[in-house]
Amino acid sequence: MKLTRLRLDQLKQFRQPLEIRDLTDGINLFVGPNESGKSTLVRAIRAAFFERYKSSSVDDLQPWGDTSATPEIELEFDWQGEHWTLNKRFLGKKRCDLKVGSQHFSGEEAEEKLAEMLGYQFPGRGASKAEHWGIPGLLWVEQGAVQDIQGPVSHAGEHLQSALGQSLGEVASSGGDELIARVEKERAELLTTTGKETKDYKKVLEDYRHSRERLDALNQSVEQYRQQVDQLGVLIEQKQTIDAARPWEEQRRKADTAKTQLNEVQRWQSEQRQDQQALDNCRQSQAVYRQQLKDFENQQHQLTQRAEDKAKAEAQLQECRDRRPQLEKRRADAEKAYEQARSRREQARHQAERTRLQQQIDELADRQSQQADALKQATELQVALKKLHAQQPDKDIDPAALAQLKRTEQALSELVIRQKALATRLNYELEPEQSITVGDEAVTGEGETLLVEATELHIPGIGRLRIQPGGTDVADLLRQQEALQSEQANLQRRLDIESFEEGEQRAADSQRLAQAIKHEQARLDILAPKGVDALRTTAEQDGARLETLRAQWAQLPEVQADVTSEENAEADLEAARAELKRAEDALNQHQQQQGLAEQASANAHAEWDKLNAELQAPDRKAREEQANKELTELKAREHQLTTAIDARQKQIDAAQPEVLEQDIERFTKSANAMETQARERxxxxxxxxxxxxxxxxxxxEEKRDEEAQINQRLAQRRDELTRRAQALDLLLKLLKDKRQALTRQLQAPLQKHLNHYLKLLFPQAHLSVDENLMPTTLTRPQGTGEEQGDLPSLSYGAREQMGLISRLAYADLLREAGKPTLIILDDALVHSDSQRLDQMKRILFDAARRHQVLLFSCHPENWRDLGATPKDLQALKVGYSAPASGDRGAERGGAASSNC
Amino acid sequence: MPRFLHTADWQIGRQYSRFAEEDASILADARFTAIETLAALATEQAVDAVLVAGDVFDAQNLSDRTIHRTFQAMAGFTGPWLLLPGNHDAALAESVWTHAQRLSAVPDNVDLLLTPEVRVYQDLGFAVLPAPLTQRQTYNDLTEWFDRADTPEGLLRIGLAHGSVEGQLAEEIDSTNPIAADRAATARLDYLALGDWHGYKTIDARTRYSGTPEQERFKDNGAGQALIVDIERPGAEPQVQSHTTGQFQWIKHQDTLAVASDIERLMTELDALPPRSVVDLTLNGEVDLSGYQTLLHYLGGAEARHRSFQSHLSGLNLIPTEEDIAALHADGYVGEVIGELRERQEGQGEEADTARTALAILAGMLRENGTTSESEQVESAK
Incomplete structure (x- = not known):
C-alpha cells in the first residue's frame, strides 16, 4: 500500500486546505517545530480510517471555535495495482466516498471495505478507541507510544491471526478466542481450573451421595424388616406344631418314676453305712486288746536287758580308775625334764655372748694398727707436696704468648728466605790484598753478599759505588722484618726469656712439675680421703672403743667346756615343754571319762530297780486273762457284720443309683427347656x-421407593453434569491445543523477522515471542553468559527500540501475507542515544525498502542521515514546498529528549 | 346369572423413578384413579363381585395414607371386592394386609382371601377357591388343592390365583409361582381368574389373565383393561368382554436415522402417536448438525405434547457437513476441532459420548454466536 496524496481542509489548525503530494515509497520524513501540525496530520489520517463519517464524537477535528466547519480529509493510495481515493467529511456535511479504479463505494460500505482491507473495526458508538484499531493500531504509532507494544498487539491479535492465517492455509479462526473464552466460562460453572467440581456440581454429587447413603440405609431396614417377617412366620409355625402338644409333661412323668426308685435305694445305702460303722468299731477294739497282751510279754524281756546294762557300766568305771596312777607319773617326769632343758639353754646363751665380744675386740685392734701406718705415710707425703708447690711459680709460662712467639719467629725466617730470593746478589772476586768496603763492612777475597738495601760500595782508590736493589718488595720486606723483630723482642721481654728455645724449655719444666704434684696428691687422697686430720681423729676414736669392749668381756662369767650351741638348747627346751603339755592333757581327759562312767553306772541301777518293781505288782495276772476273753467275743461279732454288708451291697449295685439320678436330672431339664422355649417363643x-x-x-418400602426415585434423578442429573463437564473440558483442551498449534506456526515467521532487525541493533540477541505473538523476553550475550530481561523491565529507550522492531517485524509478516502495510511514526525514538539511534536508522531504512513509512519529527537534525528528503510542514502550510532546513532544528535542539 | 369384574395387578404404591418428578407423581396417582374407574365400571355393569387376582399392592410396607387411599378408592362399588394376595403383597406373618386390618382400613364389603380355603357366597350363587401367596415366592402350584376341594352343589366354582401358567408365558418359563395350565379343567372350575401377567391373555375358555388396569411398562400386550365375566350357570362357558380402564398409553419407539429425510419421516411417525402418552424414544444412526437442531427443536415440542417423553440420543452420531461448518463460521482451528470431535464420537464408550456432547455444545455455541453477531450487526446498522 502506498499513500500518494493527502489533503486536509477545515481540520484543526488547518483552516485552509493543506495538500501533500508526491509521497514516495519508503520513508517520508515530515519535520517542523512544535504546533506546526504534525500531530494534526497524523490525527487526520487516523480519523479518515477509524472514525465513522457519521460519528458526532469527532468535534475535536474542527478548527477551534468553528462549530460549523466540515473537517475534510482526502487520501489517495495505490494498492494491488489499483488507485484508491478516499474522501471523508465529518460533522457539517457528513460524507464518505471511496473510489477504487472505476468502482465507487460510499458511506458505511466504503468504511467497512477499508476496515476489512486494513484489519480494524469501528466502535459500536462514540469515538474510535485503541481496542478498535486492530492492525493499524500496531503500525501507526502515536507520539510517545512506540514502547507500548502489549496493548496494540492484543488489540490487533484477532486481525493478525486471521490476516496471517490465510497465508498459513486457513488455520486461523475468526471467532476462536471468543469461543475459547465462552467455553472456559461454561466450564468454570462446573469445574475449577484444576478440574475439581465447583459449588453447584459438587452439591449435586454430595446430594447424590447422601441420597445413596439414605437409600442404602432404607434398603437395609427393608431387608431387616423382611427377615423379621420371615422369622415371625417360622416362630408362629413352630408354636402351632410344637408347643401346642405340651411335650414337657411327658418328661416330668419320667422324672418322677426315677425319683421313687432312687428313694428306695437311698434307704438301703443308709443301713449299709450303719453296719459298716459297727464293723469298724469292732475291729478297732480287737486291736486294742491285742496290743495290751503284747505289752505284758515285752516287759519281762526288758528287765533282763537292763540288768546287763547295769553290769557293763560298772566294769567300765573300774577300768577307768585303774588307769590313773600311770598318767600322773608321766606328768611328773615331763616336769622334771623341762626344768633341766631350761637351765641348759641359759648357759648356751652366755657362751655365745662371750664369743661375739672377743671377735669385735680382735677386729678393732687389727684396724688400729693399719690406721697408724697410713697416718705416718700421709704426713710424709704432705711435706713433699708442699715442696713441689713451692717450685711451681718459677717455671710458669704463658702458652698463648709462647705460641705467638713461635709464629713470629716462623714469619721472620720466611721473610729472610724471601729477602734472599729478592736481594741483589753481589759476587766478588777480589785481588788478593785488595779489599773493598760494602756498606760498613770490609770485604776481601771472593764471596757473595746479598744486598737488600741501598748499599755503598767503596772501592779504595776508585771511589764509591752506590748499589740500589731493584723493585719495591725488597724495601717492603725489610719493613715487615723490622716489625716482626720488634714484636719478637716484645714477646721475649714479656715472657722473660732470651730465646724461643728457652721458652720451650721452661714450658716443658712447668708441665713436668704439675704432673709430679698431681701424682703425689693422688697418693695422698688414697691414704687419707678425708684429709689427714680426719684420719687421725678416727684412729683415736677406735682406740677408745677397744678399751670399752675389753672391759665388757672381762665381766662375763666363765663357761664349761661341753656347752651345746644356743640353737640346740632352744630346740630341746621346746620339745620338753610339748611333752609336759601332752601329759597334763591326758590326765585331764581321763578325769572327765571317769566322771561320765560314774553317772552311767548310777542310771543303769535306777532303771533296773523301777522295772523290777513293776513286774512284781499283784493284779497283773488277772488283767491278762480278762484281755484274752474280750478278744474272742469281738472276733465272733466281726464275722456276723461282714456277711450282712456283702449281701446288701449286691442289692444296691443292682439298682444303679447314679443312673437313676442322671435320669431324674435329664428328664427334668428337658421338661424345663421345652417349657422355657415355648415361653420364649x-x-x-x-x-x-x-x-x-x-x-x-x-x-x-414406600419411603425406600421414594428415596430410590430421588436417587435415580440425582444420578441422572449428576451424569448429565459430568458428561457436560467432561465435554467442556475436552472441548476447551482441543480448542486450546489447536490454537496453540496454530500460534506455533505463526510464531516462527514473526521470530524470523524480529531477529532480522534485532541483529542490526544487538548482534546475537534474541527476542522471544509468546503464544499471543507478543514479544516477551530479550536475551543478549553478556560476558560468557547471557542476560535476560522481560520487555517491561528494560529501560525506556530499549523498550522504545524493541517496540519499533516488533512493529516492523509485524509489518513484514503482514506484507508476506499479502496485506497492506503503512507505517506511521510520530516522533519515535526520542529516548534513544545517538549510537542506538544510528542503528535504528539502519533498521528503519531497511524496513522502508518494503514498506512506506511516514515519519514525523521535531528534531530534523536527528534524521538527516536517513536518506530521505525532509518535508517542512510550516513551509507546506504557507504553500511553500521547500526542503526543510535542518540547521534551525539543531540550533534549538540540543539533546533530543523531549516530545514535540 | 352371576357377573364378575376380573382385574389384577393394581400395584398400588409403585414409584416411577425414571420419570421427571411431576410425571412420576401423576403416573403414581393414575393407579388410584384406575381403582375408581374399576369401581365405577363394576357399578355400571352391575357385577356381583369384583375379583382382584393378586398384587393389589406393589410392596408390603406402605404408608398408612396409601393403604387408606386404596380402600377408599373402592367406595364407588358397594358390592363384594375379593382381594387375593400376590407375590408383591403375599400374606406373610406380617404383611400389608395385617397392617390394613390393624388400621381398620378394610371396608366390610372387601373380603381378604388370605388363606387357601373355600369361601361360599351362597346368596350370590358362587363359591371361591383362592390360592393366596403366603410366601414371596413358591415353587409349588398353590392351586393344586382346588382339585380336591368340594363346594356346595349348584354354586359356581370360581378360582383365584396369582402366578405363571406353565408353558404359556414364554418369557417367564422358569418363573416362580407356577400354575398348571389345565387347572380349570382338573378342578372343575367355572372360571379361573389369574393375575401376575400384566397384559390381557386368554389361556383357555375358562382361564384368563385380565392384565393391569393401568399400564406401567413399555410393553404392548393389552394392558390397561378389565374383564366383565358372565357365567350362565355352573358348567356353562363364561362370556368375557374387555373394557378399557387405562389413562395413559406407554409407547416405546425406536428408530435409526441414516439420511436427511429420515428426520422428516420420524417426525411424521411421532406426530401420529396418541397425545398424552408415555413415550420412550431411542434413536441411532447419524445426523448432520442442522438435522440435529431440527430434531432437538421437534423433540422439545413433543415433550410438551405427551405425559412423558423421554429420548435417548446417545446412539446418534453428529456428522457435520461442509455446509454445517460454513453455516457455523467454524473456520480455522475451530473447524479442525469439529473434525476431531467428529472422529472421536465414533464408537460406544464413554469417550465417544463425551465427544458427541462436546460437539453438540460447540455447535450450539457457534450457532448462538452466529445469531448474536448477526443481530449485533443489525443493531449497529441501525
Whole structure:
C-alpha cells in the first residue's frame, strides 16, 4: 500500500486546505517545530480510517471555535495495482466516498471495505478507541507510544491471526478466542481450573451421595424388616406344631418314676453305712486288746536287758580308775625334764655372748694398727707436696704468648728466605790484598753478599759505588722484618726469656712439675680421703672403743667346756615343754571319762530297780486273762457284720443309683427347656409383632421407593453434569491445543523477522515471542553468559527500540501475507542515544525498502542521515514546498529528549 | 346369572423413578384413579363381585395414607371386592394386609382371601377357591388343592390365583409361582381368574389373565383393561368382554436415522402417536448438525405434547457437513476441532459420548454466536 496524496481542509489548525503530494515509497520524513501540525496530520489520517463519517464524537477535528466547519480529509493510495481515493467529511456535511479504479463505494460500505482491507473495526458508538484499531493500531504509532507494544498487539491479535492465517492455509479462526473464552466460562460453572467440581456440581454429587447413603440405609431396614417377617412366620409355625402338644409333661412323668426308685435305694445305702460303722468299731477294739497282751510279754524281756546294762557300766568305771596312777607319773617326769632343758639353754646363751665380744675386740685392734701406718705415710707425703708447690711459680709460662712467639719467629725466617730470593746478589772476586768496603763492612777475597738495601760500595782508590736493589718488595720486606723483630723482642721481654728455645724449655719444666704434684696428691687422697686430720681423729676414736669392749668381756662369767650351741638348747627346751603339755592333757581327759562312767553306772541301777518293781505288782495276772476273753467275743461279732454288708451291697449295685439320678436330672431339664422355649417363643412372637407393626406403620418400602426415585434423578442429573463437564473440558483442551498449534506456526515467521532487525541493533540477541505473538523476553550475550530481561523491565529507550522492531517485524509478516502495510511514526525514538539511534536508522531504512513509512519529527537534525528528503510542514502550510532546513532544528535542539 | 369384574395387578404404591418428578407423581396417582374407574365400571355393569387376582399392592410396607387411599378408592362399588394376595403383597406373618386390618382400613364389603380355603357366597350363587401367596415366592402350584376341594352343589366354582401358567408365558418359563395350565379343567372350575401377567391373555375358555388396569411398562400386550365375566350357570362357558380402564398409553419407539429425510419421516411417525402418552424414544444412526437442531427443536415440542417423553440420543452420531461448518463460521482451528470431535464420537464408550456432547455444545455455541453477531450487526446498522 502506498499513500500518494493527502489533503486536509477545515481540520484543526488547518483552516485552509493543506495538500501533500508526491509521497514516495519508503520513508517520508515530515519535520517542523512544535504546533506546526504534525500531530494534526497524523490525527487526520487516523480519523479518515477509524472514525465513522457519521460519528458526532469527532468535534475535536474542527478548527477551534468553528462549530460549523466540515473537517475534510482526502487520501489517495495505490494498492494491488489499483488507485484508491478516499474522501471523508465529518460533522457539517457528513460524507464518505471511496473510489477504487472505476468502482465507487460510499458511506458505511466504503468504511467497512477499508476496515476489512486494513484489519480494524469501528466502535459500536462514540469515538474510535485503541481496542478498535486492530492492525493499524500496531503500525501507526502515536507520539510517545512506540514502547507500548502489549496493548496494540492484543488489540490487533484477532486481525493478525486471521490476516496471517490465510497465508498459513486457513488455520486461523475468526471467532476462536471468543469461543475459547465462552467455553472456559461454561466450564468454570462446573469445574475449577484444576478440574475439581465447583459449588453447584459438587452439591449435586454430595446430594447424590447422601441420597445413596439414605437409600442404602432404607434398603437395609427393608431387608431387616423382611427377615423379621420371615422369622415371625417360622416362630408362629413352630408354636402351632410344637408347643401346642405340651411335650414337657411327658418328661416330668419320667422324672418322677426315677425319683421313687432312687428313694428306695437311698434307704438301703443308709443301713449299709450303719453296719459298716459297727464293723469298724469292732475291729478297732480287737486291736486294742491285742496290743495290751503284747505289752505284758515285752516287759519281762526288758528287765533282763537292763540288768546287763547295769553290769557293763560298772566294769567300765573300774577300768577307768585303774588307769590313773600311770598318767600322773608321766606328768611328773615331763616336769622334771623341762626344768633341766631350761637351765641348759641359759648357759648356751652366755657362751655365745662371750664369743661375739672377743671377735669385735680382735677386729678393732687389727684396724688400729693399719690406721697408724697410713697416718705416718700421709704426713710424709704432705711435706713433699708442699715442696713441689713451692717450685711451681718459677717455671710458669704463658702458652698463648709462647705460641705467638713461635709464629713470629716462623714469619721472620720466611721473610729472610724471601729477602734472599729478592736481594741483589753481589759476587766478588777480589785481588788478593785488595779489599773493598760494602756498606760498613770490609770485604776481601771472593764471596757473595746479598744486598737488600741501598748499599755503598767503596772501592779504595776508585771511589764509591752506590748499589740500589731493584723493585719495591725488597724495601717492603725489610719493613715487615723490622716489625716482626720488634714484636719478637716484645714477646721475649714479656715472657722473660732470651730465646724461643728457652721458652720451650721452661714450658716443658712447668708441665713436668704439675704432673709430679698431681701424682703425689693422688697418693695422698688414697691414704687419707678425708684429709689427714680426719684420719687421725678416727684412729683415736677406735682406740677408745677397744678399751670399752675389753672391759665388757672381762665381766662375763666363765663357761664349761661341753656347752651345746644356743640353737640346740632352744630346740630341746621346746620339745620338753610339748611333752609336759601332752601329759597334763591326758590326765585331764581321763578325769572327765571317769566322771561320765560314774553317772552311767548310777542310771543303769535306777532303771533296773523301777522295772523290777513293776513286774512284781499283784493284779497283773488277772488283767491278762480278762484281755484274752474280750478278744474272742469281738472276733465272733466281726464275722456276723461282714456277711450282712456283702449281701446288701449286691442289692444296691443292682439298682444303679447314679443312673437313676442322671435320669431324674435329664428328664427334668428337658421338661424345663421345652417349657422355657415355648415361653420364649411366645414372647418373641409378641415382640416381633409389636416391632413389625411399628415398622409397618412407617411405610418403609414406600419411603425406600421414594428415596430410590430421588436417587435415580440425582444420578441422572449428576451424569448429565459430568458428561457436560467432561465435554467442556475436552472441548476447551482441543480448542486450546489447536490454537496453540496454530500460534506455533505463526510464531516462527514473526521470530524470523524480529531477529532480522534485532541483529542490526544487538548482534546475537534474541527476542522471544509468546503464544499471543507478543514479544516477551530479550536475551543478549553478556560476558560468557547471557542476560535476560522481560520487555517491561528494560529501560525506556530499549523498550522504545524493541517496540519499533516488533512493529516492523509485524509489518513484514503482514506484507508476506499479502496485506497492506503503512507505517506511521510520530516522533519515535526520542529516548534513544545517538549510537542506538544510528542503528535504528539502519533498521528503519531497511524496513522502508518494503514498506512506506511516514515519519514525523521535531528534531530534523536527528534524521538527516536517513536518506530521505525532509518535508517542512510550516513551509507546506504557507504553500511553500521547500526542503526543510535542518540547521534551525539543531540550533534549538540540543539533546533530543523531549516530545514535540 | 352371576357377573364378575376380573382385574389384577393394581400395584398400588409403585414409584416411577425414571420419570421427571411431576410425571412420576401423576403416573403414581393414575393407579388410584384406575381403582375408581374399576369401581365405577363394576357399578355400571352391575357385577356381583369384583375379583382382584393378586398384587393389589406393589410392596408390603406402605404408608398408612396409601393403604387408606386404596380402600377408599373402592367406595364407588358397594358390592363384594375379593382381594387375593400376590407375590408383591403375599400374606406373610406380617404383611400389608395385617397392617390394613390393624388400621381398620378394610371396608366390610372387601373380603381378604388370605388363606387357601373355600369361601361360599351362597346368596350370590358362587363359591371361591383362592390360592393366596403366603410366601414371596413358591415353587409349588398353590392351586393344586382346588382339585380336591368340594363346594356346595349348584354354586359356581370360581378360582383365584396369582402366578405363571406353565408353558404359556414364554418369557417367564422358569418363573416362580407356577400354575398348571389345565387347572380349570382338573378342578372343575367355572372360571379361573389369574393375575401376575400384566397384559390381557386368554389361556383357555375358562382361564384368563385380565392384565393391569393401568399400564406401567413399555410393553404392548393389552394392558390397561378389565374383564366383565358372565357365567350362565355352573358348567356353562363364561362370556368375557374387555373394557378399557387405562389413562395413559406407554409407547416405546425406536428408530435409526441414516439420511436427511429420515428426520422428516420420524417426525411424521411421532406426530401420529396418541397425545398424552408415555413415550420412550431411542434413536441411532447419524445426523448432520442442522438435522440435529431440527430434531432437538421437534423433540422439545413433543415433550410438551405427551405425559412423558423421554429420548435417548446417545446412539446418534453428529456428522457435520461442509455446509454445517460454513453455516457455523467454524473456520480455522475451530473447524479442525469439529473434525476431531467428529472422529472421536465414533464408537460406544464413554469417550465417544463425551465427544458427541462436546460437539453438540460447540455447535450450539457457534450457532448462538452466529445469531448474536448477526443481530449485533443489525443493531449497529441501525
Amino acid at each position: 411366645a414372647q418373641n412372637i409378641r415382640d416381633l409383632q409389636v416391632r413389625l407393626e411399628e415398622q409397618g406403620a412407617q411405610g418403609l
